[in-house]
Amino acid sequence: MAITVPRPDLSAAEKTYLPALWEGLKVTARHFKNNLFGKGKVTMEYPEERWDSHLPEYYRGVPALVTDEHGKDRCVSCQLCEFICPPRAITITPGEIPPGDTFAKTEKRPQEFKIDMIRCIYCGMCEEVCPEQAIFLQKDYLVVGTRREDMVHDKQKLYEIGGLKTGLVNKWDEKK
Amino acid sequence: MSPALFWFFSLMMIAFAILVVVKRNPVASALSLVVSFIGLAALFVSLDAYFIGTIQILVYAGAVMVLFLFIIMLLDLKAEEKRVVTAAPLIGGIVVGFTFLTLLIRVLAGNANGKLPMPALPGPVDDVKRVGELLFSQYNLPLQIIGTLLLVATVGVVVLSKRELK
Amino acid sequence: MPDFIQPWLFLLPIIIKVVVVFAVVMGLVAYASLAERKVSAFIQDRVGPNRVGLPLTLLGFKKDLAIGGLFQPLADGLKFLLKEDLTPGHVKPFYYWLAPALTVVPALLTIAAVPFGSTLFGYKMVVADINVGFLFVFAIASVGVYGIVMAGWSSNSKYSFLGGVRSSAQMISYELSMGLSLVPLLLVMGELNLGKIVEYQAWHGWTLLPFTDLRIQWSPHWEISGLNWREILLWIPMLISFVIFTTAVFAETNRAPFDLPESETELVGGYHTEYSSMKFACFFMGEYAAMITGCALITTLFLGGWHLPIPIIHDGAFSLQTRTGDHGTLWGILNILTFLGKVIFLVIFFMFVRWTLPRFRYDQLMRLGWVWFFEIALANIVLVAVLLAFFPK
Numbered sequence: 001m002a003i004t005v006p007r008p009d010l011s012a013a014e015k016t017y018l019p020a021l022w023e024g025l026k027v028t029a030r031h032f033k034n035n036l037f038g039k040g041k042v043t044m045e046y047p048e049e050r051w052d053s054h055l056p057e058y059y060r061g062v063p064a065l066v067t068d069e070h071g072k073d074r075c076v077s078c079q080l081c082e083f084i085c086p087p088r089a090i091t092i093t094p095g096e097i098p099p100g101d102t103f104a105k106t107e108k109r110p111q112e113f114k115i116d117m118i119r120c121i122y123c124g125m126c127e128e129v130c131p132e133q134a135i136f137l138q139k140d141y142l143v144v145g146t147r148r149e150d151m152v153h154d155k156q157k158l159y160e161i162g163g164l165k166t167g168l169v170n171k172w173d174e175k176k
Numbered sequence: 177m178s179p180a181l182f183w184f185f186s187l188m189m190i191a192f193a194i195l196v197v198v199k200r201n202p203v204a205s206a207l208s209l210v211v212s213f214i215g216l217a218a219l220f221v222s223l224d225a226y227f228i229g230t231i232q233i234l235v236y237a238g239a240v241m242v243l244f245l246f247i248i249m250l251l252d253l254k255a256e257e258k259r260v261v262t263a264a265p266l267i268g269g270i271v272v273g274f275t276f277l278t279l280l281i282r283v284l285a286g287n288a289n290g291k292l293p294m295p296a297l298p299g300p301v302d303d304v305k306r307v308g309e310l311l312f313s314q315y316n317l318p319l320q321i322i323g324t325l326l327l328v329a330t331v332g333v334v335v336l337s338k339r340e341l342k
Numbered sequence: 343m344p345d346f347i348q349p350w351l352f353l354l355p356i357i358i359k360v361v362v363v364f365a366v367v368m369g370l371v372a373y374a375s376l377a378e379r380k381v382s383a384f385i386q387d388r389v390g391p392n393r394v395g396l397p398l399t400l401l402g403f404k405k406d407l408a409i410g411g412l413f414q415p416l417a418d419g420l421k422f423l424l425k426e427d428l429t430p431g432h433v434k435p436f437y438y439w440l441a442p443a444l445t446v447v448p449a450l451l452t453i454a455a456v457p458f459g460s461t462l463f464g465y466k467m468v469v470a471d472i473n474v475g476f477l478f479v480f481a482i483a484s485v486g487v488y489g490i491v492m493a494g495w496s497s498n499s500k501y502s503f504l505g506g507v508r509s510s511a512q513m514i515s516y517e518l519s520m521g522l523s524l525v526p527l528l529l530v531m532g533e534l535n536l537g538k539i540v541e542y543q544a545w546h547g548w549t550l551l552p553f554t555d556l557r558i559q560w561s562p563h564w565e566i567s568g569l570n571w572r573e574i575l576l577w578i579p580m581l582i583s584f585v586i587f588t589t590a591v592f593a594e595t596n597r598a599p600f601d602l603p604e605s606e607t608e609l610v611g612g613y614h615t616e617y618s619s620m621k622f623a624c625f626f627m628g629e630y631a632a633m634i635t636g637c638a639l640i641t642t643l644f645l646g647g648w649h650l651p652i653p654i655i656h657d658g659a660f661s662l663q664t665r666t667g668d669h670g671t672l673w674g675i676l677n678i679l680t681f682l683g684k685v686i687f688l689v690i691f692f693m694f695v696r697w698t699l700p701r702f703r704y705d706q707l708m709r710l711g712w713v714w715f716f717e718i719a720l721a722n723i724v725l726v727a728v729l730l731a732f733f734p735k
Contacts, residue, residue: 024698028385032694035384043389203437203495210488230477238484239514242491246510249495249503304474304534 051141060122060137063115064162065155068170072103073159074134077110081126081135089119090126106172113155117143133168182222189215202248206241213237227303359469360454366682367453371630372415374689379414381693422623430497430616437496442617442624445489449631452482456638457537459648459678460544462671467648467678468537475536476528479639480521483594487513489628490596490603490613497616505612508704509603512593515711520590522719523583526726527643530576540647544664547573548646549580559659572733579726584644586715586722591636593711596629598696602704637688638681645684648677 013019034040065075077094095111097104126135138161145151195208213236220229311319376391383390391411398407429435455475459467472478487510494506527549528534531542543549552573559565593600604612614625641647651662
């Protein structure tokens with residue numbers, strides 16, 4: 001149903017637009033004056049001032065792989081994240097773990113793990129889907145590179161960003 | 177003003193006046209007419225008639241032709257097809273043109289006053305004031321009549337266009 | 343000095359004036375664009391351009407000097423020059439190339455008739471001191487429509503076309519009330535020469551503040567002179583003229599709140615949608631040059647041009663005095679600075695209005711122009727004529 005919004009009844013003075021102009025100019029002049037004396041600025045001047053301390057708890061930055069306190073690579077290269085990834089940014093090359101290894105029970109670990117940061121949309125689905133708590137979205141947001149190749153994070157880079165994460169469920173732990 | 181400028185502006189006027197007729201694209205024709213008007217204004221200015229020169233640009237180039245152009249653009253007139261030139265209008269046009277030119281030349285050549293050098297004007301002429309005084313004293317009645325006529329025409333246009341809407 | 347130069351020497355001061363005025367106007371255009379960005383930023387609680395300064399790192403220093411982004415116009419100009427100059431395939435090339443030039447030239451030409459100072463070293467501070475200066479300004483301004491119309495038509499795209507049509511309709515409409523609003527001024531002053539209009543204001547008071555020859559004496563006895571009914575009564579129609587003229591200048595220069603020809607929300611970029619690089623910059627410069635010329639005109643016609651009344655207290659009497667270049671070179675320079683100051687003040691006022699008011703609707707714009715301003719301007723002329731009949735000079 002169409003709704004007819006009644007036009008406001010303007011007085012003769014209001015119809016000249018002059019009172020409105022005056023009021024508006026007063027507002028803009030106030031803001032101008034405040035900013036002229038360095039007050040009221042809301043802009044964050046980026047390279048000098050950063051978002052880091054203002055980021056909310058739920059901020060989704062770059063995805064990265066983590067290791068736990070036993071020094072184990074959490075990822076078992078199940079490739080679930082590769083399949084769920086909407087822009088298909090993730091490419092995993094699975095590899096076997098040799099029998100003598102401490103974590104040989106896991107059977108697999110990624111030989112190579114690549115996330116193309118040009119494609120990544122920071123949706124967090126990989127973190128959501130991971131059964132091993134291996135991939136997490138970090139608070140980092142600065143991804144720069146001068147070539148396309150620079151923008152692809154490989155396994156080493158991903159572990160570098162992710163680092164060590166404690167307090168995770170250690171279902172492959174030898175002691176249990 | 178030096179004769180060089182006179183020849184430049186008059187040749188420019190004539191060239192663009194010819195372009196108005198020759199050009200097949202209506203917008204190009206209209207713009208050529210504007211340039212022609214500007215040449216005419218320059219000639220007026222060269223005769224120390226600043227007022228008429230400026231009014232020429234203000235009224236013709238600035239208002240009338242803008243309206244023309246506006247309407248041409250709104251109607252989206254396409255460039256005319258190449259006209260088929262038939263013998264009769266061509267010969268007729270040439271005859272009329274030549275007759276007029278001969279007449280003009282003979283009259284100008286026969287008029288002795290046309291050859292007299294005009295004395296240079298003593299200084300800047302207050303032409304606006306003179307035109308105004310002349311209009312409001314000697315030619316007051318014609319001026320009032322023209323004013324009334326224009327007013328009637330304006331009211332008539334408004335009435336007619338309002339009727340069209342109903 | 344060789345003899346053959348002698349007859350051409352009179353050109354020298356004219357050429358100097360042309361070059362200086364051109365340079366100053368172009369500088370003002372460049373810095374008006376920076377000022378616009380700064381003013382809009384401050385009004386909206388932002389910072390505005392603050393990075394481009396002296397690139398001292400190129401010379402081996404540790405840090406660049408930003409000086410509040412003062413060199414931003416240079417960077418902008420360089421960017422416009424170096425950008426790809428694209429001529430779309432669907433345009434009509436000849437008119438497409440002609441249009442930007444036709445926008446800039448009239449805007450810059452108009453300033454020629456505006457007196458920007460009294461006298462300096464005995465020369466009048468105006469490029470072209472013509473008797474019909476006033477009409478000349480209007481003639482050139484009316485030709486300025488062509489650039490926009492042509493840009494809109496030759497671009498051969500719907501946005502450009504609508505922008506061009508809107509703009510020409512708007513300019514034709516407001517030219518009328520603009521011209522009519524100034525007839526009362528001419529009735530009072532009886533002059534078309536802009537230089538003489540300013541001189542009239544210097545001796546008889548500004549059009550907007552007609553009390554310059556005010557004189558208040560308190561010793562030995564209390565007395566006010568320089569106030570008369572004629573001035574006070576004629577003040578009212580002058581105020582009306584001022585409001586109409588200023589609003590018409592807003593509309594003529596296509597600035598907010600009358601920027602319908604390029605309203606981004608409806609028409610992308612309006613008549614310059616299809617333009618890029620330096621050709622776009624021409625439209626941009628044309629718009630700012632037109633704004634500066636408009637402000638210079640308002641200053642000349644209503645705010646006393648180069649005139650600055652100097653308050654003087656002498657023998658227990660307060661009065662305002664006029665000083666021109668005839669009183670000394672310093673006064674001449676002060677007059678030029680006064681004119682520049684008034685123009686810059688008005689330009690900043692224009693910017694404030696742009697960042698304060700929302701855009702008018704097209705029917706409101708036409709209604710304001712034809713129904714209100716046109717009629718009020720006509721009534722204003724009659725009012726002044728009647729007043730002048732009762733209070734002759």
